[in-house]
Amino acid sequence: xxxxxDTYQYLELIHAAIDxxxxxxxxxxxxxxxxxxxxxxxxxxxxxxxxxxxxQVEEIEAPxxxxxxxxxxxxxxxxxxxxxxxSNRWRLRIPLIRYGYALAAGLLLGVVLTGVVFKNLAPVExxxxxxxxxAVDNASRYAVTERMTLAALGVxxxxxxxxxxxxxxxxxxxxxxxxxxxxxxDGTQADILGFSQQPNGIxxxxxxxxxISFRSGGKQRSTVRLTSxxxxxxxxxxxxxxxxxxxxxxxGAAAPTxxxx
Amino acid sequence: xxxxxxLRLVRESRQGSRESFxxxxxxxxxxxxxxAYRILHDYEDxxxxxxxxxxxxxxxxxxxxxxxxxxxxxxxxxxxxSINLCKSRTRFEAAEDIGVEEQNTPEKVLSxxxxxxxxxxxxxxxxxxxxxxxxxxxxNDCSYREMSEILEIxxxxxxxxxxxxxxxxxxxxxxxxxx
Numbered sequence: 293x294x295x296x297x298d299t300y301q302y303l304e305l306i307h308a309a310i311d312x313x314x315x316x317x318x319x320x321x322x323x324x325x326x327x328x329x330x331x332x333x334x335x336x337x338x339x340x341x342x343x344x345x346x347x348q349v350e351e352i353e354a355p356x357x358x359x360x361x362x363x364x365x366x367x368x369x370x371x372x373x374x375x376x377x378x379s380n381r382w383r384l385r386i387p388l389i390r391y392g393y394a395l396a397a398g399l400l401l402g403v404v405l406t407g408v409v410f411k412n413l414a415p416v417e418x419x420x421x422x423x424x425x426x427a428v429d430n431a432s433r434y435a436v437t438e439r440m441t442l443a444a445l446g447v448x449x450x451x452x453x454x455x456x457x458x459x460x461x462x463x464x465x466x467x468x469x470x471x472x473x474x475x476x477x478d479g480t481q482a483d484i485l486g487f488s489q490q491p492n493g494i495x496x497x498x499x500x501x502x503x504i505s506f507r508s509g510g511k512q513r514s515t516v517r518l519t520s521x522x523x524x525x526x527x528x529x530x531x532x533x534x535x536x537x538x539x540x541x542x543x544g545a546a547a548p549t550x551x552x553x
Numbered sequence: 554x555x556x557x558x559x560l561r562l563v564r565e566s567r568q569g570s571r572e573s574f575x576x577x578x579x580x581x582x583x584x585x586x587x588x589a590y591r592i593l594h595d596y597e598d599x600x601x602x603x604x605x606x607x608x609x610x611x612x613x614x615x616x617x618x619x620x621x622x623x624x625x626x627x628x629x630x631x632x633x634x635s636i637n638l639c640k641s642r643t644r645f646e647a648a649e650d651i652g653v654e655e656q657n658t659p660e661k662v663l664s665x666x667x668x669x670x671x672x673x674x675x676x677x678x679x680x681x682x683x684x685x686x687x688x689x690x691x692x693n694d695c696s697y698r699e700m701s702e703i704l705e706i707x708x709x710x711x712x713x714x715x716x717x718x719x720x721x722x723x724x725x726x727x728x729x730x731x732x
Contacts, residue, residue, distance in 0.1 A: 307716055311690065313697055341732055342723050346691040349669045354586040355600055359578060362607045366571065535608075 302329070306336050310343050365537040367474065367505075434461050438543050446533030447471045453527070453543045459485065460525060462543065464514040468533060472496075475504045475516055476528040485517040559623035567614050578607055581624060584693055585631045591688040592635045594677050602634045609634070625702040628693070632685060632703065639681065668731070675725040683718035690715060 305322045308314040314322065326333050434454035441450050447468035454461045460482075464473060479502030487497055487504065489512055496507035508514050518525070526545035531538050559580070565573035585606050590599035609630050610617075617626055676684050689695040689703060697715075701708045726732040 303716070304712065307712065307719070311697070311715075338723055338732065339719060342719060342726065343691070345668065345672065345726065345731065346687070348665055349672050349692070350665055351583075351692075352587050352590050352596075352599075354583045354603070355596075358586065358600055358603060359575075359582055362578060362582075362604050363571075363575060365604065365608055366574070366611050535605075 302326075302332055303335065306332070306339055310339050361537075364540065434459075440529070440541055440543060442466070442531065442539055444531065444533075444539040446538055447531055451529060451543065458519050458521070460518045460520050460527075460544070462516045462518075462527065464508060464512075464516075466508040466514070467511045469509065470533070471508045472532040472535075473506055473508060473514070474528075474530040474532070476530070477502055477518065477525055478522075479503075481522045482518045482520040482525055485519050487514070487516050489514045556622050560619050563614060563617060563619070563623055566611070574611055577610075577623070581627055582607070584624075585627060588628065588631055588688055588693055589635055591673070591676060591692050592632075592681075592684055593638060594673055598638055602631060602638060605634050606631045621702065622699070625699060628689070628695075628703045629705070636681070671726070671729060671731055675722055675729065678725055679718060679721055682714060683721060686711065686714045687718050687722060 302322060302325050305314055305318055305325075309319050309322055326336055434456040436452055436454045438453040439450060440452075442448055447466055449464065449466040449468075452463045452465075454463070462475065466473070479500075484499050484504060487494070487499070487506065489495070489497075489506070489508070491512065494506070495509050496505075498505045504516055506514055506516075524544065527543045528540070529543060530540045559577065562573040562577045562580075566577065582603065586599055586603045589602040589606075590596065593599055593602065606627060610627055617623065676687060679687070685704065686700060689700045695703065697708045697711050700711045700715075704711065706714075723732055
């Protein structure tokens, strides 16, 4: 019994020594044990040999394009980033409203029904308009400046950029089961005016300091309105299907691009 | 890897620094890719897993507990991603049955590349839990404590799994005439 316990103990020590996890005393004790136990010596030799073989296995170089593709697929901002946003309402997430802010939406609706006028009403569930889109928008004044067509895995359609004075309007006509779109821009040069989605209302929409994210489902038209202090406001567009980046491009830059991935 | 530096980069990434996250990516990209490749034995799958690991890490940085090591956390994500991919691929279930050609030949002298291929195939013959400990110990140079942290199992279990994994691997390589 004692022998088998010793054997197990030294077997454990053999592995620990090979893994560099044994103390100096333990290594010395192991050496002593091995000197008197040829069967333990052979186990030790086999393990050393196995370790040497494993150490010879070649390390694989990560693919050259891996880092670039990871960086390209990163959301514009980490989820935890707390950058000062111009207005807190832009941080609101539509699904949260659906569940947690239903009461607030109801109260606001009540206020509207009593005829009290508020500026910049918070959106209600299934709203098709977010922000000041309905009040200010006058699409006929906008002139189309650029257009991008989309034919990627899981999403097809087009994106149109138009401009009227300081205002920019980006219209996404997308067809795909669940397409997540990110619009990135220089937050110091632009403000978000509004967002709308038709038909079926807004499924998911989130605005941050320098990006807008939304989800488009089925055949939907999504419209983003921005006011810009710069006539050339580049917008970086990313389209994700099932969490994977399927298309990205830029609108509004001096040399417009739209590359399929 | 320097834990303090990792924590600094994580903190900066949380504050919105993409450059800091890129630094973390540079530090761990190769290790994560290699771990995924050894576990999955498929270049493209390893690439997908690595991409998904870093995207998940970026999206979930707020949940990272600085009491732990960043590399333990990211390896943990890598293992979960690899497990998920394994589950979704029936061929990996069959992989356990891949018969390692038995050759009771004398020890072979193989080139490094050939040897790597033989070891990779042998690894694939091991059950997932045994493959993972070999990968973490021998290819990612993790200590027992680190493995215990990554795998969320006691150190004692790490040791016993490693013993068994090595014994199984030794038998396979013996049959292939490598040991």
